[in-house]
Amino acid sequence: MSGPAPLLQVRGAGHRYGDRFGCRDVDLDLWPGEVLAVVGESGSGKSTLLGVLAQRLDLTEGSVRYRTAEDEVLELGELSESAVRRLWRSEWGFVHQDAADGLRMHVSAGGNVGEPLMTNGWRNYGEIRAVASEWLRRVEIPEDRIDDHPTTFSGGMRQRLQIARNLVVSPRLVFMDEPTSGLDVSVQARLLDLLRTLVHEFGLAVVIVTHDLAVARLISHRTVVMKGGRVIESGLTDRVLDDPHAPYTQLLVSSILQG
Amino acid sequence: MNEPITYNTGYLDEQTKRMIRRALLKAVAVPGFQVPFASREVPMPRGWGTGGVQVTAAVIGEDDVLKVIDQGADDTTNAVSIRSFFATVARVRTTTRTDEATLVQTRHRIPETPLAAGQIIVYQVPVPEPLRFLEPRETETRRLHALEDYGLMYVKLYEDIARYGHIAKTYDYPVLVNGRYLMAPSPIPSFDNPKMHDNPALQLFGAGREKRIYAVPPHTSVESLGFEDHPFEPQRFDRPCEICGSSGVYLDEVITDDAGGAVFVCSDTDHCERASLAGAEDEEARA
Amino acid sequence: MTEDPVLTVSAVEKTFTMHLQGGQRLPVVAGLELAVHRGECVVLGGSSGAGKSTILKMVYGNYTADTGRIVVRGPSGPVELVGADARQVLAARRDTMGYVSQFLRCVPRVPALEIVAEPLVERGVPAPLARERAAAMLTRLSIPERLWSLPPATFSGGEQQRVNIARGFLPDLPLLLLDEPTASLDGRNRDVVVGLVAEKRAAGVGMLGIFHDTEVRAAVADRVVDVEAFAPRAAVAV
Numbered sequence: 077m078s079g080p081a082p083l084l085q086v087r088g089a090g091h092r093y094g095d096r097f098g099c100r101d102v103d104l105d106l107w108p109g110e111v112l113a114v115v116g117e118s119g120s121g122k123s124t125l126l127g128v129l130a131q132r133l134d135l136t137e138g139s140v141r142y143r144t145a146e147d148e149v150l151e152l153g154e155l156s157e158s159a160v161r162r163l164w165r166s167e168w169g170f171v172h173q174d175a176a177d178g179l180r181m182h183v184s185a186g187g188n189v190g191e192p193l194m195t196n197g198w199r200n201y202g203e204i205r206a207v208a209s210e211w212l213r214r215v216e217i218p219e220d221r222i223d224d225h226p227t228t229f230s231g232g233m234r235q236r237l238q239i240a241r242n243l244v245v246s247p248r249l250v251f252m253d254e255p256t257s258g259l260d261v262s263v264q265a266r267l268l269d270l271l272r273t274l275v276h277e278f279g280l281a282v283v284i285v286t287h288d289l290a291v292a293r294l295i296s297h298r299t300v301v302m303k304g305g306r307v308i309e310s311g312l313t314d315r316v317l318d319d320p321h322a323p324y325t326q327l328l329v330s331s332i333l334q335g
Numbered sequence: 336m337n338e339p340i341t342y343n344t345g346y347l348d349e350q351t352k353r354m355i356r357r358a359l360l361k362a363v364a365v366p367g368f369q370v371p372f373a374s375r376e377v378p379m380p381r382g383w384g385t386g387g388v389q390v391t392a393a394v395i396g397e398d399d400v401l402k403v404i405d406q407g408a409d410d411t412t413n414a415v416s417i418r419s420f421f422a423t424v425a426r427v428r429t430t431t432r433t434d435e436a437t438l439v440q441t442r443h444r445i446p447e448t449p450l451a452a453g454q455i456i457v458y459q460v461p462v463p464e465p466l467r468f469l470e471p472r473e474t475e476t477r478r479l480h481a482l483e484d485y486g487l488m489y490v491k492l493y494e495d496i497a498r499y500g501h502i503a504k505t506y507d508y509p510v511l512v513n514g515r516y517l518m519a520p521s522p523i524p525s526f527d528n529p530k531m532h533d534n535p536a537l538q539l540f541g542a543g544r545e546k547r548i549y550a551v552p553p554h555t556s557v558e559s560l561g562f563e564d565h566p567f568e569p570q571r572f573d574r575p576c577e578i579c580g581s582s583g584v585y586l587d588e589v590i591t592d593d594a595g596g597a598v599f600v601c602s603d604t605d606h607c608e609r610a611s612l613a614g615a616e617d618e619e620a621r622a
Numbered sequence: 623m624t625e626d627p628v629l630t631v632s633a634v635e636k637t638f639t640m641h642l643q644g645g646q647r648l649p650v651v652a653g654l655e656l657a658v659h660r661g662e663c664v665v666l667g668g669s670s671g672a673g674k675s676t677i678l679k680m681v682y683g684n685y686t687a688d689t690g691r692i693v694v695r696g697p698s699g700p701v702e703l704v705g706a707d708a709r710q711v712l713a714a715r716r717d718t719m720g721y722v723s724q725f726l727r728c729v730p731r732v733p734a735l736e737i738v739a740e741p742l743v744e745r746g747v748p749a750p751l752a753r754e755r756a757a758a759m760l761t762r763l764s765i766p767e768r769l770w771s772l773p774p775a776t777f778s779g780g781e782q783q784r785v786n787i788a789r790g791f792l793p794d795l796p797l798l799l800l801d802e803p804t805a806s807l808d809g810r811n812r813d814v815v816v817g818l819v820a821e822k823r824a825a826g827v828g829m830l831g832i833f834h835d836t837e838v839r840a841a842v843a844d845r846v847v848d849v850e851a852f853a854p855r856a857a858v859a860v
Contacts (some may be wrong), residue, residue: 107709158482184497194493195486201496203563223497265730272729294729298708310707312683319685323641330642332482
C-alpha cells in the first residue's frame with residue numbers, strides 16, 4: 077500500500093529477563109498520526125514491549141527500526157546513547173503512569189514545560205515562558221498556576237502537565253504507559269478527550285499501553301492484544317473489540333464491566 | 336635521635352605528586368572537565384582546603400613564592416596555617432603581595448590585583464559538580480556533562496527569575512568553560528566571575544573531599560550563564576572601601592559595635608594595604 | 623444504473639466461534655451476494671437474528687468476513703475490504719462509507735454540536751463551516767439549540783439517536799450503512815429521516831440499511847434483500 081512509510085517497524089522483538097522472556101516474537105508497524113493500543117493484563121508483556129520500543133530495555137532479539145524526521149531509518153538497538161538522547165529531546169515523548177516519574181516535582185509548572193526547550197538551546201526567558209504558558213492553556217491548566225509546583229496539583233492536573241512537558245518540543249512519536257490508571261473516572265474521561273484532540277491536532281503517533289479496553293476503544297485506531305509475552309491478536313480497534321477471534325481476546329472483552 | 340623530621344618537598348611523596356600532575360595535565364587538556372584523582376591525607380581535615388593543598392603541593396618548587404588567602408585575607412587562621420605549612424615543607428618564600436607571588440592558593444576569592452602570565456592560582460573547591468544540588472546522582476551528572484545536556488542548569492536560573500525576578504545565585508555562579516563544559520568556579524562571589532575569563536594566569540581547582548581536579552588554561556573563555564533577556568550581572572557595590580577608598584572592589588561588611596554599626600572594607604587585604612599606603616604617600620607628597 | 627455498483631458483496635461467509643462456550647461455532651451467513659448502486663437504497667430483510675446487522679458490520683469492517691469479497695467503490699477506485707489491513711479500512715471509512723448505528727456511542731464530555739461536526743472536521747472542512755452545517759442538521763432533527771453545547775450523555779434516548787443520525791448523514795460519502803436508525807424515534811422524526819434518505823438518494827449516494835418499521839421501509843426501499851436466503855445450514859456444535 078502506497079502512502080507515507082511507517083514510523084516504527086518492529087520485527088521479532090523480544091526481551092529476556094534472565095531465562096524468561098518478558099516479550100517475544102513481536103511484529104508491529106506504526107504510521108505517523110496513528111494511535112496503537114497495546115492491551116493485556118498484568119504480566120502480559122505489554123510494559124516490557126513498551127520498554128523495548130522506548131529503548132529503556134535492551135532488545136534481546138529482533139529489530140526495531142525508526143524513521144526520523146530527516147527520513148533516515150535507524151536500527152534502534154545500534155544507536156549510541158547520545159543519539160538516543162537526541163531522539164528523546166526532539167522526536168519522542170514518554171508519558172508515565174505516575175506523573176511524578178515524568179516531572180520534576182520541585183520545579184514550577186512553567187519550568188517543567190520549559191525544560192525541554194532549554195535543553196534544546198532556547199535562551200530567552202520571555203519566549204520560554206510564553207510557550208510554556210501557551211501549553212498550559214492547551215492542556216487546560218489555569219495559566220496563573222505557571223509558577224506553582226506539581227506537588228500542589230491534583231493527579232489529573234499533574235498528568236496534563238506531564239503531557240504538556242512531552243509535547244512542547246512537538247515530538248512525532250509518544251509512548252504512554254497507562255496514562256489514565258489511578259485517576260478518577262471523570263478525570264480519565266477528560267484526559268482521554270484531551271489526548272484525542274492533541275493527537276489529531278498535532279498528527280502524533282502514539283503507542284499506548286493500557287489494561288483498560290475502554291481506553292483503547294476511545295483513543296486508538298489499532299489494537300494489539302498481548303498475553304504471556306506474545307501478541308495474541310491485532311487489528312482495527314473496533315474490530316478486535318467487537319469481533320474478537322482469539323479465545324483470550326474473547327475472554328478479555330467479555331470481562332469488561334458493564335453498568 | 337633528635338633529628339628534625341624532614342619532609343619531601345611539598346609534603347606529598349613523589350608518586351602522589353606524579354598522580355596529581357597527571358590529573359592536572361588532563362584537566363588542562365579538557366578545560367572545565369572534572370578529573371577524578373586519588374585524594375590523599377594531608378595534615379588537615381576534609382573541608383579545610385585539602386584539595387587546594389594537594390594541588391599546590393604537586394606544583395610547588397623551592398623557587399616559588401607563595402601567597403595564601405582565605406576570603407581575600409592573608410591573615411585569617413587558615414591562610415596563616417597553610418602558608419606556614421608550605422613554608423616548612425616546601426621551603427619556599429611566602430608573601431602577601433599578589434604581584435610578587437608565583438603561586439596563589441585561595442579560598443573563595445580572586446585577588447583584585449590582575450594576575451599575570453606565569454602565575455598559577457589554585458582554588459579550594461567544596462562541591463565541584465555544578466549540577467549537584469539539582470541532580471544528586473553522580474552517574475547522571477557525568478552523563479549530562481558527556482552529552483552536553485545542561486538544560487537542568489537553565490531550569491534553575493529560570494526558577495530564580497520566576498520566583499525572584501532575577502537570578503539569585505551570588506556565589507559559585509555556574510560558568511561555561513571553553514564553550515563546552517559547565518563548571519563550578521568554587522564559592523567565589525559572582526563579582527569575581529568576569530576575572531576568570533581570558534585570564535593570562537593558569538587557574539587550577541582542587542576538591543579534596545570530592546576527589547576532583549579541574550582547570551582553566553590561560554586565555555580560555557569563561558562565560559557566566561544567563562538568558563538573552565536576563566543576562567548574567569555581577570554584583571555591584573555602590574560605595575568605596577572605608578579604609579583605602581578604592582571603588583570597584585569586593586567589600587566585606589564588618590560589624591563594629593554591639594549596636595549593629597558596620598563598615599564596608601576591602602575583602603582583599605593585600606590590595607587594601609597597598610592602596611592605603613599609596614594613598615598616604617600621595618597625601619604626604621602633596622603636603 | 624449501468625455503472626459499477628458502489629458496493630459489491632459476493633460469496634461472503636461468516637461464522638462466529640465462541641471459545642468461551644467450548645468452541646461452539648455459530649454460522650451466520652454463507653454465499654452472501656448483494657450489490658448497491660448509486661442513488662439506490664437497499665434494505666436488508668429477514669427475521670431477528672438472521673444476520674442483518676452482522677452483514678452491515680462486515681461491510682464497515684467492524685466484523686471480519688471469513689471468505690468472499692466486499693468491494694466498495696470510492697473516489698480513488700475500488701477497494702477490497704475482505705482481508706484489508708486496518709489502515710485500508712480506516713481510509714475507506716474516511717473516504718467512502720459512513721455508518722449510522724442504532725445507538726449513539728461517543729466520547730464523553732464533548733458537546734453535541736462538536737460531535738456532529740467532527741466527521742466533517744476530520745475530512746478537512748474548516749471548523750466554523752462544519753459547525754454551521756451541524757447546526758442546520760440538528761435543527762432539522764428538532765434538537766433545540768440549548769442542547770447543542772451539552773454532552774449528549776444526558777439526553778433522552780430519542781434525542782441521542784437524532785444526534786447520531788445528524789452525525790451520520792452530514793458528511794458526503796458515496797455509501798451509507800444504516801442500522802435501524804429510526805428505532806427510537808417518534809413519527810415526526812421518522813419522517814425527517816425518510817426525507818434525509820430521499821435527499822441522499824437524489825444526490826447519488828448508495829445506501830444499505832435495516833429498517834424494522836414497515837412504513838419507513840416502504841418509503842425508503844428501492845429493493846429488499848432477504849437475508850434468510852443466505853442462511854447457512856444448521857449450527858454445528860463441536
